[in-house]
Amino acid sequence: MNKKFLGLTLAAVLLLVPAFTGCSSGSKTASEDSLADGVLSVAVDDTYLPMEFRDDQNELVGFDIDFANALADQLGVKVEFKTVSWDGIFNGLTAKQYDAVISSTSITPERLASFSMTDPYISNGIVIVSRKDAAPVTTFKGLEGKTLGAQIQTTADIAAGKLKEQEGVNVEIKEYDGMLDAFAALQGKQIDNVITDVGVAKYYVAQNPDLFVVSSDVLTNEPIGITSRLDDTATTKKFNEAIKALQKNGKLTEISMKWFNEDMTKDINTKLSVIE
Template sequence: MKRKLLVLSVAVMMVFALGLTGCSSGNNTAAEDSLADGVLSIGVDDTYLPMEFRNDQNELVGFDIDFSNALAKELGVTTEFKTVAWDGIFNGLNAKQFDVIISSTSITPDRQKGFSMSDPYVSNGIVLVSRKDAAPATTFKDLEGKTLGAQIQTTADTAAEKLKTQDGVNVEIKKFDAMLDAFAALQGKQIDNVITDKPVAEYYVAQNPDLYVVSSDVLTNEPIGVTARLEDTEMTKTINTAIKKLQDNGTLTEISMKWFGKDMSKGIDTNLVVIE
């Protein structure tokens, strides 16, 4: 009888322990479980030079790629990149196709309501780009009667639509799936100007200084952060700690200097000025 009671007690204890384990696992988000498995799955639009793009060897490179790998190393995990078109990237995150978005995602009030966004890791704002052989657009009102290229569903696209109505500017806004296509259209004189993130604009200008010029002041202040699902707040806290370490130890400065020729990772203005 004692032996039977002992066996019964052990069985009850095992069931109780398994129940506790199941409860603990049930409280974890998919992203936390992924980190526990040693992998950070990242959604990225690979057409956004110099942030994330394919080089001549079809390798995924760019500022965000280097940052992602440094972040993963700090977290003690490896990276798994999943490329997706920008107009589907947020749906992909919510559908749990990947853990986070690290793809030049501007921090905005609307996105902070719908997602868990990290502290900023690089400064950013939107600007106008003009061809050097045309009159420069220094303000949005200078776009009167012209055509403007924007990547669809970006903050630049949203701002352009808002400013067009707000300032009463007669400008035709042409939507592109990728900034590569927008700048190709600008070079081919199919459009007159482009509106995009400052780091992207400055990269294209640096590559073609005789062709393009950043013609306006920065129109917004929308630094870039890591985007997680709204419920993944613990994941975001962990990422924020890692971002702070990468800023403090100079890793982010090194990556910024590599891609931008200047440090855009420190002294970031967190006072959002966004046109939504």
């Protein structure tokens, strides 16, 4: 069966998402502001190089870290980071343990139905990575009889499972808690390939050009945005205004060049092509 893609513009999808939902007594309404206390509490999964990770001094670094700091400066608030494993990051947001998730979160129709998401601040899609000492896999069908590593519950992991079913490919999908483990397994020949975000893939290839290669075309289009609770639309509006300012003043370009040596923050394709 052919791939089943969801091709929707962000504007069209957003029109389907209600601005208000029922909420229990004492919860925030859309008119309230998470930033009123002068603090932006942000959740990140600190194992996702180069977006958010720990350096040799155990300092939190990465594209999203620089972006969140620039965003807070633009908004005139202080940022506080909370490191959370990816498989629990959205539950923590719903439970109001932090104000937002800024952790390479792809904008998808499913997430738009459950959360308030900003306009995209960086382009993104998923790709297949191969080892250089093996035959490159250029399509998902090329994974027949192979093992494929993915970070658990990411859009790449979900897409791999769906494509395996839709295209009838006999591929063993191995799920990892983080991409560090997945790429270590690829390097150690414990798996044959990895599927992940294009920015992540390019970073690992740049760090290990003799080991890895991005071998497929970009399989989806799922740009990245900030995630807030569904009823926290006031904060999302402020985030969008700040994102536009950071794009206009060149700060986002500066951060992208630092981490990717290319600008992935301009002319972002907002037509979603997501496998979910």
